Amino acid sequence: MAAKHRPFAPRQQKPAAKLETKAEEMEHLAERTALEALQDTLEVSCEWVQENLVALLKEELVDDALGKLVFHLRLCRPCQTELDSLKTALGITSPLPALDEPDTGIVDSILQDAIKLNASDIHLEPMRQGLRVRLRVDGVLHEHLKIPEYAHQSLINRIKIMADMNLAERRLPQTGRIRVRMADKDYDLRASTFPFQHGEKAALRILDRSAVLVDLGKMGLSADQLQEVHDLLHRPSGLLLVAGPTGCGKTTVALGLLKALDPVKLNIVTIEDPVEYVLEGISHSHVNRKAGLTYPEGFRHLLQQDPDVVFLGEIQDRETAEAALQGALTGHLIISVMHASDAVGAIARLRRLGVDPGLLSSTLIGVVSSRLARKVCAQCRQAASPSAEALRSLGLAPGIPGQFAKGAGCETCRSTGYRGREGVLEVLEVNDEISGAIKQGADEVSLFNTAVRSGFQSLLRSAASLVTQGVTSAEEALRVTSDLREMRGEDSDG
Ligand SMILES: [Zn+2]
Numbered sequence: 208m209a210a211k212h213r214p215f216a217p218r219q220q221k222p223a224a225k226l227e228t229k230a231e232e233m234e235h236l237a238e239r240t241a242l243e244a245l246q247d248t249l250e251v252s253c254e255w256v257q258e259n260l261v262a263l264l265k266e267e268l269v270d271d272a273l274g275k276l277v278f279h280l281r282l283c284r285p286c287q288t289e290l291d292s293l294k295t296a297l298g299i300t301s302p303l304p305a306l307d308e309p310d311t312g313i314v315d316s317i318l319q320d321a322i323k324l325n326a327s328d329i330h331l332e333p334m335r336q337g338l339r340v341r342l343r344v345d346g347v348l349h350e351h352l353k354i355p356e357y358a359h360q361s362l363i364n365r366i367k368i369m370a371d372m373n374l375a376e377r378r379l380p381q382t383g384r385i386r387v388r389m390a391d392k393d394y395d396l397r398a399s400t401f402p403f404q405h406g407e408k409a410a411l412r413i414l415d416r417s418a419v420l421v422d423l424g425k426m427g428l429s430a431d432q433l434q435e436v437h438d439l440l441h442r443p444s445g446l447l448l449v450a451g452p453t454g455c456g457k458t459t460v461a462l463g464l465l466k467a468l469d470p471v472k473l474n475i476v477t478i479e480d481p482v483e484y485v486l487e488g489i490s491h492s493h494v495n496r497k498a499g500l501t502y503p504e505g506f507r508h509l510l511q512q513d514p515d516v517v518f519l520g521e522i523q524d525r526e527t528a529e530a531a532l533q534g535a536l537t538g539h540l541i542i543s544v545m546h547a548s549d550a551v552g553a554i555a556r557l558r559r560l561g562v563d564p565g566l567l568s569s570t571l572i573g574v575v576s577s578r579l580a581r582k583v584c585a586q587c588r589q590a591a592s593p594s595a596e597a598l599r600s601l602g603l604a605p606g607i608p609g610q611f612a613k614g615a616g617c618e619t620c621r622s623t624g625y626r627g628r629e630g631v632l633e634v635l636e637v638n639d640e641i642s643g644a645i646k647q648g649a650d651e652v653s654l655f656n657t658a659v660r661s662g663f664q665s666l667l668r669s670a671a672s673l674v675t676q677g678v679t680s681a682e683e684a685l686r687v688t689s690d691l692r693e694m695r696g697e698d699s700d701g
Pocket residue numbers: 252253254256279283284285286357
């Protein structure tokens with residue numbers, strides 16, 4: 208990121224790497240302290256600044272006081288006005304060059320902190336007094352910083368400039384995109400402003416390309432599951448689905464599947480809405496509803512392009528579903544995404560859309576489904592002994608051996624006990640039994656039981672396995688599978 212002049216911002220040039228060594232941990236704490244220094248600087252009052260303006264103009268201020276004053280003046284309009292009238296009164300015409308530089312310090316620092324902490328979203332929210340900065344880390348919001356009211360509009364303006372928004376428009380919501388480069392990595396941010404009662408709020412979503420573009424082998428798949436996925440990807444034709452609820456990592460899994468294909472030997476094409484990540488060697492395209500290029504329409508044309516693999520961004524309706532299945536039937540590998548609770552839920556949803564069970568049973572080859580569980584913080588991990596009740600809910604026998612763990616809470620994990628997330632996955636390979644059950648119109652329960660009988664490791668099982676390995680806590684596994692436990696309870700004999 209361009210940060211030529213940031214004399215008072217914390218020194219934070221480190222990438223958002225995982226804190227592995229003690230030295231890095233110390234560095235991390237030092238940076239946290241620097242952020243507190245920034246907080247100090249921000250809390251300088253207008254009164255104090257105005258009392259010291261004469262000293263500033265006479266160049267009597269040094270170091271700390273000078274820094275704080277200039278920092279404040281760049282952000283605060285009333286104090287700027289005061290300075291201007293003082294200059295006129297004293298007959299001073301020489302400019303103060305430091306004040307002409309735009310303020311990038313706070314916004315840059317917030318972005319750097321957010322990236323360092325692996326945040327997915329940044330919220331700058333006007334409250335009754337000042338601006339609250341919150342970061343969403345591992346799916347949960349945390350307060351990061353409080354900024355006095357005087358700096359509010361300057362910060363929002365800075366974001367609006369970066370996102371190429373209309374600076375003068377404060378009454379209507381706006382959206383834009385910000386591209387930043389930090390520690391040799393590119394980040395895309397989706398920016399959005401909205402006029403709330405106490406002023407404009409900005410929300411930023413960080414799209415970290417490298418975090419999304421994860422190899423299949425690093426997603427949390429077990430060795431068996433990884434093998435199954437590779438087998439499915441080597442099939443010459445069929446429909447392979449990725450299913451899950453919002454925020455479960457579907458995009459990451461779908462991109463991982465595409466990334467695992469050979470773009471040299473295969474013709475891989477996509478139709479998406481919109482294209483978010485461009486993969487080398489793959490031809491991406493996007494729907495254009497205004498021009499009449501819908502998912503099924505675009506997809507049918509793509510099939511004329513001699514593809515081996517087609518990625519269809521999402522199946523939401525019957526027409527798209529049937530187009531995908533027809534494409535799979537005519538000798539192409541089709542990969543697509545569906546909003547559903549899990550693998551069996553996706554099959555049920557396709558049937559509810561009215562898809563022909565015969566067509567479905569003969570073309571669907573597999574469904575991969577995912578959840579994201581927060582990992583126990585490595586810095587404050589300690590042994591845990593989950594209750595028999597919790598174990599039972601996870602389908603585990605009481606007294607089962609395991610390296611159960613939980614986080615005590617420390618500064619690194621901001622007292623949450625968790626840091627980072629791990630994929631919880633299931634891979635449903637449609638074998639003859641499952642295909643037969645689909646054809647006969649079996650209900651979700653019997654579909655699920657058929658799958659389990661043929662060795663299917665469900666999301667709940669995968670979550671339980673992460674608990675016994677101490678990757679996540681029993682509480683977290685229960686949280687991310689809460690909707691599934693009622694629906695997909697296995698008979699506890701297995
Ligand atoms: Zn002021």
